[in-house]
Amino acid sequence: MNQVIATPTAPTGSTGKVNLLDFDRQGLRDFFTQIGEKPYRAEQVMKWIYHDLEDDFENMTDVGKALRAKLTEVCYIGAPKTLLDKAATDGTHKWLLGMDSGNAIETVYIPEPTRGTLCVSSQIGCALNCSFCSTGAQGFNRNLSTAEIIGQVWVAAKYLGNITHQNRRITNVVMMGMGEPLANFENVVRAMRLMRDDLGFGLAAKRVTLSTAGMVPLIDQLSDAIDVSLAVSLHAANDDLRTELVPINKRYPIAELLAACQRWVARKPRTSITFEYTLMKGINDQPEHARQLIKLMRKLPTCKVNLIPFNPFPGTRYERSDANDIRDFQTQLLNAGVLTMLRRTRGDDIDAACGQLAGQVTDRTRRSADLRKRQDDGALHAI
Ligand code: SF4
Numbered sequence: 001m002n003q004v005i006a007t008p009t010a011p012t013g014s015t016g017k018v019n020l021l022d023f024d025r026q027g028l029r030d031f032f033t034q035i036g037e038k039p040y041r042a043e044q045v046m047k048w049i050y051h052d053l054e055d056d057f058e059n060m061t062d063v064g065k066a067l068r069a070k071l072t073e074v075c076y077i078g079a080p081k082t083l084l085d086k087a088a089t090d091g092t093h094k095w096l097l098g099m100d101s102g103n104a105i106e107t108v109y110i111p112e113p114t115r116g117t118l119c120v121s122s123q124i125g126c127a128l129n130c131s132f133c134s135t136g137a138q139g140f141n142r143n144l145s146t147a148e149i150i151g152q153v154w155v156a157a158k159y160l161g162n163i164t165h166q167n168r169r170i171t172n173v174v175m176m177g178m179g180e181p182l183a184n185f186e187n188v189v190r191a192m193r194l195m196r197d198d199l200g201f202g203l204a205a206k207r208v209t210l211s212t213a214g215m216v217p218l219i220d221q222l223s224d225a226i227d228v229s230l231a232v233s234l235h236a237a238n239d240d241l242r243t244e245l246v247p248i249n250k251r252y253p254i255a256e257l258l259a260a261c262q263r264w265v266a267r268k269p270r271t272s273i274t275f276e277y278t279l280m281k282g283i284n285d286q287p288e289h290a291r292q293l294i295k296l297m298r299k300l301p302t303c304k305v306n307l308i309p310f311n312p313f314p315g316t317r318y319e320r321s322d323a324n325d326i327r328d329f330q331t332q333l334l335n336a337g338v339l340t341m342l343r344r345t346r347g348d349d350i351d352a353a354c355g356q357l358a359g360q361v362t363d364r365t366r367r368s369a370d371l372r373k374r375q376d377d378g379a380l381h382a383i
Pocket of ligand 1: 126127128129130133135136137178179233
């Protein structure tokens with residue numbers, strides 16, 4: 001049973017108008033009722049927005065002239081503005097999207113032979129402060145609105161020419177960009193509803209993935225709220241090391257996280273969870289770490305591990321694992337029967353790896369200032 005997420009009081013832009021990208025289908029129907037229109041009109045407009053990627057009411061030819069004029073007066077369709085877009089030689093594409101107060105977020109498209117994955121951000125910066133993460137090092141500013149989240153898919157789809165619903169180039173969306181998506185629960189769920197809705201981007205549950213660092217109570221809430229896939233940023237299989245890498249582990253240790261994952265799988269028996277494990281040289285890439293991970297994964301036999309070679313960024317104290325260690329770690333897991341994938345690093349020439357998304361964050365946590373000071377003091381070294 002889906003949890004009801006309250007219809008937002010849609011934030012109005014500087015013009016005082018309502019942004020229709022802030023509404024899921026029910027919210028849009030309610031809005032049309034509020035302005036004295038039949039709710040089915042909302043679905044007509046929704047199809048224009050997400051199937052035809054249209055943002056001008058005047059081009060919605062099957063909407064009557066009077067309604068088009070009314071909509072132009074009271075609302076708008078406003079995706080984030082592109083400040084910069086960069087293409088890597090391997091086809092990976094990155095957009096820098098402008099937010100308020102000089103902030104910016106990043107969205108990345110990764111094409112593969114059989115699919116195209118869009119990595120979407122949920123916050124400006126991130127408050128969770130994982131020690132190996134480029135976004136975490138920048139501090140936190142605010143949550144993104146529903147429009148700013150679904151708007152990333154809209155911008156990318158428009159750019160990629162995702163015009164027809166059947167012949168789409170974005171086949172998968174992962175909430176794996178800047179931010180902890182469960183910390184912005186309502187806006188993220190509403191945006192994922194639009195990703196899933198047939199009148200939205202129409203993606204199947206297995207093609208929309210939310211990745212969390214482990215906000216345990218919200219994993220259960222997510223399972224009630226919407227049918228999507230789950231990924232967990234694990235990165236270590238013992239509590240001491242995980243707390244060092246992913247500090248929220250102190251509040252929700254591995255045993256509690258695994259129990260939440262077991263509840264998720266029990267409620268969605270045909271689904272699997274992906275555990276992300278970023279390999280850092282000498283930190284979490286040794287045979288004993290693989291043994292610990294194997295022991296954990298025995299508790300979730302249908303789930304899989306995604307190994308990610310660390311992508312160094314200026315100021316980090318971590319290094320990418322040696323190729324031999326990465327191969328040995330994967331072999332150890334595979335020999336133990338753990339389904340294990342090794343993520344190829346993509347878009348190296350545009351810094352496109354997840355956890356590498358930089359954006360521009362006006363930090364409200366002082367964390368970025370602390371990092372700069374430590375760099376100045378020589379406590380950290382750039383790799
Ligand atoms: S890894 Fe994810 S949760 Fe951790 S700081 Fe980075 S963006 Fe936030």
